[in-house]
Amino acid sequence: MKTEVDVFECQECVLTFAIEKTDGLLNIVCPVCQSAEMLEDKGPATMIGGDSDA
Numbered sequence: 001m002k003t004e005v006d007v008f009e010c011q012e013c014v015l016t017f018a019i020e021k022t023d024g025l026l027n028i029v030c031p032v033c034q035s036a037e038m039l040e041d042k043g044p045a046t047m048i049g050g051d052s053d054a
């Protein structure tokens with residue numbers, strides 16, 4: 001099972017996190033400092049979950 005995500009890095013906290021893609025991207029904020037201004041978009045990524053059937 002694969003999940004499309006967008007990866008962001010907060011320049012303030014030096015925190016990298018991924019947000020699952022949705023049809024309409026919400027206002028993305030850092031989960032730590034709640035800032036949107038310090039976020040750097042690192043681009044899309046694919047997370048592969050553990051699927052025993054695969």
Ligand SMILES: [Zn+2]
Pocket residue numbers: 010011012013014015030031032033034035038
């Ligand atoms: Zn932050």
